[in-house]
Amino acid sequence: MTTSRPHSEQLYAEALQHIVGGVNSPSRSFKAVGGGAPVFMKRAQGAYFYDVDDNRYIDYLCAYGPIITGHAHPHITAAITRAAENGVLYGTPTELEITLAKKLKAAIPSLDKVRFVNSGTEAVMTTIRVARAYTKRNKIIKFAGCYHGHSDLVLVAAGSGPSTLGIPDSAGIPTSIAHEVITVPFNDLEGLKQALERWGDDVAAVMVEPIVGNFGMVMPKPGFLEGLCAMTREAGALVIYDEVITGFRFHYGTSQTFDAFPDHAAIEPDLTALGKIIGGGLPIGAYGGRREVMEQVAPLGPAYQAGTMAGNPASISSGIACLDVLEQPGVYERMDALAAKLANAIKDSADRHGVPLTVNRIRGSFSTHFCAHPVTNYDEAQDTDGEAFAQFFRLMLEQGICLAPSKYEAWFLTTAHTEADIALTIEAADNALRQMAR
Numbered sequence: 557m558t559t560s561r562p563h564s565e566q567l568y569a570e571a572l573q574h575i576v577g578g579v580n581s582p583s584r585s586f587k588a589v590g591g592g593a594p595v596f597m598k599r600a601q602g603a604y605f606y607d608v609d610d611n612r613y614i615d616y617l618c619a620y621g622p623i624i625t626g627h628a629h630p631h632i633t634a635a636i637t638r639a640a641e642n643g644v645l646y647g648t649p650t651e652l653e654i655t656l657a658k659k660l661k662a663a664i665p666s667l668d669k670v671r672f673v674n675s676g677t678e679a680v681m682t683t684i685r686v687a688r689a690y691t692k693r694n695k696i697i698k699f700a701g702c703y704h705g706h707s708d709l710v711l712v713a714a715g716s717g718p719s720t721l722g723i724p725d726s727a728g729i730p731t732s733i734a735h736e737v738i739t740v741p742f743n744d745l746e747g748l749k750q751a752l753e754r755w756g757d758d759v760a761a762v763m764v765e766p767i768v769g770n771f772g773m774v775m776p777k778p779g780f781l782e783g784l785c786a787m788t789r790e791a792g793a794l795v796i797y798d799e800v801i802t803g804f805r806f807h808y809g810t811s812q813t814f815d816a817f818p819d820h821a822a823i824e825p826d827l828t829a830l831g832k833i834i835g836g837g838l839p840i841g842a843y844g845g846r847r848e849v850m851e852q853v854a855p856l857g858p859a860y861q862a863g864t865m866a867g868n869p870a871s872i873s874s875g876i877a878c879l880d881v882l883e884q885p886g887v888y889e890r891m892d893a894l895a896a897k898l899a900n901a902i903k904d905s906a907d908r909h910g911v912p913l914t915v916n917r918i919r920g921s922f923s924t925h926f927c928a929h930p931v932t933n934y935d936e937a938q939d940t941d942g943e944a945f946a947q948f949f950r951l952m953l954e955q956g957i958c959l960a961p962s963k964y965e966a967w968f969l970t971t972a973h974t975e976a977d978i979a980l981t982i983e984a985a986d987n988a989l990r991q992m993a994r
C-alpha cells in the first residue's frame with residue numbers, strides 16, 4: 557500500500573495562510589522529518605486514523621501519549637456525551653472532581669491533595685511555584701532533554717556544565733529567568749551533586765521525568781532516583797516528578813509504584829505533575845503532593861493558581877472513564893505483550909538488514925534510535941541518525957503506519973491494537989528497513 561495525500565497538501569497550503577506554521581503545536585509539523593505537508597486526519601477509531609484522503613493508518617503516535625484505550629472508546633465517548641448533555645462548564649465545584657481526585661490518590665500514594673488544571677504545562681509550572689513558595693528559594697534543577705511543557709522556566713537548555721546557569725531555549729525568555737535554572741545530564745548523580753554543592757542553598761526543587769519519555773523512552777539507572785531524592789532532600793529542596801507521560805502509561809499508577817523498580821516503593825516525591833492519560837484525551841493536567849506543601853496553594857496559602865476551565869466536567873468525566881477502562885485486569889499485560897512482539901521484531905529486522913538500531917522498550921511503549929550505542933541520556937539520544945529516522949518515518953507512513961514525526965518521540969500501544977495490527981506493522985517495518993539498507 558502506498559498512500560497518496562493530495563487533500564492533505566491542499567489543506568496544509570490553506571492552513572499556512574491562517575495558522576502559524578500551519579499547525580497548532582510545532583511537533584505536528586514535518587520539519588524534523590524533511591518538511592512538507594503533515595497528514596490531516598479527519599477521524600479516528602480504535603487503533604486507526606483516517607485522513608482527509610481516506611487513507612487508513614495504524615496509530616502509534618497516540619496524540620503524544622494521552623490515547624491509551626484507542627480512539628473513541630465507547631465508555632469514554634458515553635461519559636463525554638453525558639457531560640456535554642449536562643452542560644460543559646459551570647465555574648462551580650462538582651462531585652465528579654472528587655471522584656477523579658480519589659481515583660488518583662488511590663493509585664498514587666504520594667498525593668495527599670490534588671488540584672486539576674488544563675494541561676501538563678500548567679501542572680508543571682504550578683509545581684515550581686508551589687515549591688518556591690514552600691522553600692522560599694528560587695532556583696530549579698532539571699535534566700537535559702527532559703521536556704516539561706512550554707512555561708518559561710523549563711524551556712531552558714544546559715549551560716556548559718553542572719555548575720553553570722542555563723540559557724533560554726526559546727526567544728522571549730529573559731536571561732534572568734534562565735539564570736534560575738540549572739540543567740544537568742539525566743542519569744548523572746555526580747553532575748547533580750556538583751550542581752547542588754554549587755547552588756544548593758537557593759534550589760527550591762529538582763524536577764525530573766522519573767522515566768524519560770521525551771528523548772525516547774529512557775529508564776533511570778539503578779540508584780539514580782534514590783540518589784536524586786536523597787541528595788535533593790539533604791539540600792533542603794523538594795523533589796518534583798513530572799509524570800505527565802508516565803502516569804498510567806506502564807501500569808495503573810505512576811513510576812512511584814512501578815514494579816520494574818523493585819526497590820522504589822519508598823520513593824515518594826514531594827510534588828507530582830500529571831496530564832495526558834488522566835483526561836482520557838480531553839485537555840487536563842493535575843498536580844498534587846504532600847499536604848503541607850499543597851497547602852501553600854490559594855485559597856489556603858499564598859501561592860496563587862486558578863483556571864476558568866480547570867476541573868471542567870467534560871475533561872473530568874473523560875478522565876474517570878479512561879481510568880475505569882485501565883483498571884480492568886489484564887489491560888497493561890496485553891499492551892506489554894504486543895509492544896514486546898513489535899519492538900523485538902523491529903530490532904531483529906534492523907539487525908538482519910544491517911541497519912544500526914537501538915530499541916528502548918518500557919512495557920507498552922518504546923523508542924527507536926538509529927544508532928549502534930545505548931541511549932541513556934540526551935547526548936546519546938542526540939547522537940543518532942536523524943536522516944535515517946526521517947526515512948524510516950516516511951517509509952512507514954507510506955505503508956499506513958503513523959509514528960510521531962521526531963526521532964525523540966516514543967511509540968505508544970493502546971488497548972485497541974490487535975495482533976493483526978502488530979503483524980502488519982512488523983511487515984511494514986521490515987520493508988522499510990530493507991529499503992534503508994540498500
Ligand code: PMP
Nearest residue numbers: 675676677703704705800801831
Ligand atoms: N511534561 C511532560 C513530561 C510532557 O511530555 C509534556 C508534553 N509532551 C508536558 C509536560 C506538557 O504537557 P502539555 O502538552 O499538556 O502542556
